[in-house]
Amino acid sequence: MITSYRSTSKWLAFLPVVVMLTFVVAPALNIFIISLNFESFAILTAQTTQSVVWFTTWQAIISTILVLFFAMPIAAMTANFDFFGRRALISLISVPFILPTVVVGAAFLEILPTSIHHSAFAIIIAHIYFNFGLVVRIISSRWQQINPHLDDVARTLGASRTRLFVTVTLPLLKKSLQSAGLLVFLMCFTSYGVIRILGGPARSTIETEIYFRAMQLGDVSGALVLSILQLVVVGVLVLLTTQFGTRKSAELSQMVFSRIRKPQTSGQIIVIASVALITAVTVVMPLVSVVRRSILIDQQINFSIWQSIFIDEEIFRSLMTSLKFAVFTIIVSTTIGLLSACAVTYGSERYRVLNLLTALPVVISAVTLGLGLIITFDIDPIDWRGAWLMMPIAHCLVAIPIVMRMISPTIRDLPNGLRDASQTLGATTWQMWRTIDLRLIKPALVSAAAIACAVSLGEFGASSFLVRRNNETLPLMISRLLGRPGEIIQAQAYAIATLLIVACAGIIGVVDYFGTEKH
């Protein structure tokens, strides 16, 4: 709690609480209430449902294991060695994670042989690609916090490099491995865009099944039951891992050292150069294939597609819609995220409930959120199903948990002495906040706004439910175009995907620029 701002917390918390209760808690409760019908639960015993649940689970487990396996060496490299292009490599591998899932799906549709389209293999490969950068970032940043002198002590006590890794490094990375593993599992378990594009009719996860039942079969109660099933699994997992993670504290000290060093032997240089090169090529290849496909018609290079996407009325409208929604999401989610982060940090213990409230959209998943919104806001005077505002609101709900968690640590870590100094120099509470807090959290705020923009540009799950004739966003447009035959139409989809790749690369650039120490 920050004494200087104590009295402001209730005002700061007001808007976030109202928004989350109205647009997340109420729809989630509504799902529970509507599906509290014994007959609806019969769907859980159906053979189809069981195979969907089984597929959802095993593909998520395999994807998680493989992501951790492939991310570990890169995390080790970026945490321990300072090599040419290190920062660029970290930025590059982060791009896939903020790419719209539809774009990742489209990229793998392009580079994988047709024989393995719509297979579990294609889905798992795409999941690895999508989540790899996130895991490297999580593990690498934790690894950098391990004091290198612990390695030295272990070595002088007789531990070989392998034993050192097993007995010291791995136990100290346990928490980050757990949280990275949980995040990846959740992303793969609730995967939607990738499955819609790469899964085809044969491969369905709970998330795509919810959409299929609600929007194509008209079986809303079945969809609601599946939403509850998913919600329960995700909720239990989050709860278990959070409990597990809080048993011990103060394991790693504040960073006052650097373990990053130049590679010393030629062997190290060769290994680092090779791994970095292979990683960079692996990340870039699918992206290049998307760009290539956007200028290729009948195996001939043709730039006319690029002209057409700006002339075609429908596509241009989608582009404008996406931009409009992105601006809305940036403003609203950054504001609510900032208010929530401030209320939690400045206020007493009870304001921590906002941590839970703002995390709900992650637990609930975007598709369930979309479904919840359309079944809740469907009666006068709140029949907002056709309102254009519902989709950007859904984008904001998906972005708020991320925004809040990007801003919170920065506010929490601000030295309180700065505020005290400001007050003793005559600043009012508002002046103190504006000149100290806001000034110092600005880089985190800009990064969070950039990520909110990426979330909005790529959001596909909730949007699938909330789309109306005149508010189709770019990911929805890509999905629709990919489902239609014709070289030109397909190329248009890839041209739009290229636009989104460029936007996401720019966003990562902004995030990493503002994440540097000078900021």
Added chain:
Amino acid sequence: MLDCRNLVVTYESTPVLQNLSIYIGAGEVVALTGPSGSGKTTLLRCIAGLEVVDSGTIFLSGEEITPKPAHLRRIGLVFQDNQLFPHLNVAKNISYSLMIQGTKQKLMDEKVAEVLELVGLTHLSQREVFKLSGGEAKRIAVARALVAQPKVLLLDEPLNGLDKELHARLLADLGTLLRLRGTTTLHVTHDQDEANAIADRVLDIRNLMSH
């Protein structure tokens, strides 16, 4: 016992150790003094095998150990900030080297109990290390290094940052402990009084180098 001859270490073309030679006899406690940045810690890291020397040789009990990796040298190192493993409790920190050697649990327990008694902290064996006081953590760090039965113990300003009273008490205890066990020790400090109090011989690192 420990014989370093003409050690040369250069960091990015800045010489840190220039033809440094030092000899420490078996069971001897030698204090090494010198100003900050004079290469004291670098010397310890080279002896422990954590840094590679550009040239020169290190002998331990007559055997050249210069190319040997750190984990095979049997040289203990205690850092100024202790560096206790945060994921292990006191007993597990102390028995770390025994666990690495594959020592049986019963024997490990005995040795841990013995060394804990030696440093007077038997009651803390199951405590998490981040709950230890500064003085307790120092004792545990020394105990952990001693359990490995190192041929040479290197102490890198181990008593830095302690208040006067605790410093005096730990210094006396450390001196007694090292002599009791006959541990060959190289103790780095910038405190001349500390050096005089603990060591058989006090050396200034600047006098060990020839240009």
